[in-house]
Amino acid sequence: MVDDEFYNRLMTTRxxxxxxxxxxxxxxxxxxxxxxxxxxxxxxxxDYPLETGVIVEIGSGLLIIALRADIDALPIxxxxxxxxxxxxxxxxxxxxxxxxxxxxxxxxxxxxxxxELKGTVRLIFQPAEENFQGAHKVxxxxxxxxxxxxxxxxxxxxxxxxxxxxxxxxxxxxxEQFAVTVEGISAHAARPDLGVDAVLTITTIVNxxxxxVARTVSPFQSAVLSVTHIDVGNTWNVLPAEGFxxxxxxxxxxxxxxxxxxxxxxxxxxxxxxxxxxxxxxxGNSPKVTFNxxxxxxxxxxxxxxxxxxxxxxxxxxxxxxxxxxxRIPGVFAFVGSNGDENAPDWHHDDFIVKDEALPVxxxxxxxxxxxxxxxxxxx
Ligand SMILES: [Zn+2]
Ligand SMILES: [Zn+2]
Numbered sequence: 001m002v003d004d005e006f007y008n009r010l011m012t013t014r015x016x017x018x019x020x021x022x023x024x025x026x027x028x029x030x031x032x033x034x035x036x037x038x039x040x041x042x043x044x045x046x047d048y049p050l051e052t053g054v055i056v057e058i059g060s061g062l063l064i065i066a067l068r069a070d071i072d073a074l075p076i077x078x079x080x081x082x083x084x085x086x087x088x089x090x091x092x093x094x095x096x097x098x099x100x101x102x103x104x105x106x107x108x109x110x111x112x113x114x115x116e117l118k119g120t121v122r123l124i125f126q127p128a129e130e131n132f133q134g135a136h137k138v139x140x141x142x143x144x145x146x147x148x149x150x151x152x153x154x155x156x157x158x159x160x161x162x163x164x165x166x167x168x169x170x171x172x173x174x175x176e177q178f179a180v181t182v183e184g185i186s187a188h189a190a191r192p193d194l195g196v197d198a199v200l201t202i203t204t205i206v207n208x209x210x211x212x213v214a215r216t217v218s219p220f221q222s223a224v225l226s227v228t229h230i231d232v233g234n235t236w237n238v239l240p241a242e243g244f245x246x247x248x249x250x251x252x253x254x255x256x257x258x259x260x261x262x263x264x265x266x267x268x269x270x271x272x273x274x275x276x277x278x279x280x281x282x283x284g285n286s287p288k289v290t291f292n293x294x295x296x297x298x299x300x301x302x303x304x305x306x307x308x309x310x311x312x313x314x315x316x317x318x319x320x321x322x323x324x325x326x327x328r329i330p331g332v333f334a335f336v337g338s339n340g341d342e343n344a345p346d347w348h349h350d351d352f353i354v355k356d357e358a359l360p361v362x363x364x365x366x367x368x369x370x371x372x373x374x375x376x377x378x379x380x
Contacts, residue, residue: 025072056107118378161340178249209225223249223256308365
């Protein structure tokens with residue numbers, strides 16, 4: 001098994017990355033650091049058209065299993081007081097410093113047993129997860145070509161180091177961001193019959209939208225729809241011509257997600273039409289459901305019992321752009337316990353802390369999952 005020297009070295013590596021965070025799509029130094037690190041291990045970065053981020057392969061053969069870690073930070077001023085705190089205006093407040101470090105550790109261990117590998121392991125150091133652009137960039141660059149299955153994880157401060165949370169099906173929510181513009185016809189407040197009232201149109205739409213979760217989603221499924229911002233009108237005696245509202249939908253099942261989006265579009269358009277108003281609906285570029293493949297998740301679950309305390313976790317209502325990979329190929333996404341203290345700050349807080357002791361489970365998760373999946377697909 002792996003010795004203390006290995007994990008001490010990885011810890012130092014993580015502390016260095018943590019001190020030098022770079023926000024989404026600006027991970028230039030991080031990319032250089034990863035490339036240099038990998039070259040020292042005898043692993044040559046591949047020539048994919050990515051401005052930031054790195055893709056490498058270990059092993060050989062047509063069967064390819066991908067491991068993915070994200071590398072970007074957030075524009076947050078760090079207030080952890082750690083002796084390896086950020087030295088600039090960004091912060092690894094989501095723990096992506098930890099993710100990439102564990103993948104570097106996995107690279108070293110896989111490289112050491114390269115001759116035994118029953119295929120190819122493709123390691124994807126993905127940029128820009130926080131703005132949900134990175135997975136699409138990797139896919140456009142060809143990073144998923146010929147890959148049979150992909151493995152990723154997020155650190156989870158609500159689980160202890162040593163624990164691994166996993167479940168088949170949804171593990172993180174599908175996130176929808178909607179913005180709707182309503183166009184009516186302005187009129188004097190005293191002659192609404194001469195106009196098309198944007199205020200009444202919007203408030204009726206917002207009311208009607210609440211039917212979706214209450215009356216179209218199965219009681220055995222779940223969804224959340226929140227309208228969070230309405231902007232219409234600016235005085236007491238004029239009916240405004242235009243208005244706007246926005247909000248978010250969260251779902252945990254790809255079919256439910258599509259059905260809710262369909263109902264949303266129908267209700268918005270039909271309600272507006274009833275008043276004679278025009279609408280335009282804009283959807284943000286946000287991730288779909290992070291959905292663990294039922295055929296390979298049990299295998300990862302069983303394998304993980306050898307190096308972690310495995311917990312069947314509830315899904316998180318947050319989103320993850322790893323979903324973009326799982327839309328195309330089977331994938332497994334887990335939670336690696338990273339803190340576990342009662343008041344551990346959540347992701348994206350300025351005092352967010354990932355504990356170093358969590359590294360072994362993260363490294364093992366990558367290595368053992370890759371080995372198990374190479375076996376599984378080789379025998380298929
Ligand atoms: Zn994040
Ligand atoms: Zn994250």
